[in-house]
Ligand code: GDP
Ligand code: IMO
């Protein structure tokens with residue numbers, strides 16, 4: 469058994485896609501366990517850039533089983549368009565599987581996401597408007613449609629008929645929108661069902677069997693710890709649980725299968741959408757990180773807010789997920805800076821805060837306290853080993869290890885596969 473959970477330890481976009489792709493070489497099975505097409509994972513292979521939203525980032529290595537787990541919410545239109553996109557680029561999608569227990573994002577979910585955001589005005593979350601929240605709401609309200617339901621035309625007709633009326637009531641009466649037509653939607657989704665059918669499986673069985681054969685399995689998280697519905701900066705969060713323990717729920721395996729939890733952290737912090745961000749920079753340095761790091765959202769094209777590394781947040785992520793190793797991403801983005809800062813703790817009304825606060829009001833009152841380290845001011849993008857990194861860059865990495873007590877097993881110095889420094893075994 470060698471299950472490895474890979475998850476974002478910040479607010480998403482840490483570089484999970486790149487590391488999933490990297491680890492896929494040594495694994496047989498890669499499973500997405502939560503979220504949906506709100507994710508945007510960019511993977512660079514040679515000169516080619518791939519943007520994946522729903523399909524696991526392991527798909528770019530031929531012969532790997534890639535699973536969209538039961539914890540994911542699946543928009544069939546997005547799944548099919550992503551399959552075509554990959555096939556057009558010559559990627560084999562024959563080993564892709566989607567759980568029959570995954571819930572289906574329907575057009576009314578997307579519409580409601582958009583209406584709800586507009587209705588919230590300046591209280592809006594800044595969602596990706598892909599229907600993620602409304603789909604998870606229906607799952608928990610027990611009115612959702614699962615892939616298995618979509619596969620059976622009679623069951624699908626029954627489920628859709630029972631839910632569409634109340635959705636249309638909501639859309640028309642509450643938001644003054646246009647209702648959806650049952651026949652049109654039914655026909656369209658039956659057509660998608662036929663196209664998706666070859667990919668549908670009881671994926672819990674597939675993943676369990678791979679684990680029983682002692683193969684390496686990567687559980688790929690989407691979003692990040694601070695976007696977690698239970699533990700993130702609520703209500704400015706997503707509607708699923710990116711934290712490691714959800715990998716078991718969202719893939720359909722038991723916790724004893726997980727051996728390692730790899731936290732992905734960017735060498736600085738970013739956030740898309742609304743919500744608190746203690747180490748956010750509003751100055752030239754913030755703009756520099758944004759420009760050099762190309763910090764623009766894959767899904768919505770929005771600018772990502774940028775700030776310094778926040779150890780309070782990262783230590784919180786370690787606690788929630790039992791992270792035992794880190795991949796430190798985008799170290800090269802700091803290459804030009806004269807000095808780099810790490811937030812070691814917060815100060816709130818004269819008190820030292822080391823545990824990430826629950827109350828957003830308290831969080832807003834927290835002032836980050838920084839440790840300043842000298843920059844390295846040289847190009848790290850060609851460094852192939854830890855020893856080749858400039859001394860000050862090594863110091864930065866080692867300081868993060870000291871402040872968190874977690875070893876940095878991977879250091880990334882560029883988007884490509886060969887710009888990945890490995891320090892020790894990964895599935896061991
Ligand atoms: P994810 O959502 O966590 O998979 O991250 P995204 O793909 O949304 O954002 C990370 C971006 O940084 C992508 O465009 C990657 O190609 C790029 N990237 C990943 N690692 C590195 C790195 O070490 N250095 C640089 N410069 N870019 C990187
Ligand atoms: P990856 O996997 C960064 C953010 C949205 C918004 C909030 C809720 O690429 O790291 P939602 O559409 O999920 O209801 O939006 O969550 N968000 C992400 N931010 N990276 C992501 O995914 C995100 N997925 C959702 O911007 O603030």
Ligand code: MG
Nearest residue numbers: 481507508509
């Ligand atoms: Mg992303």
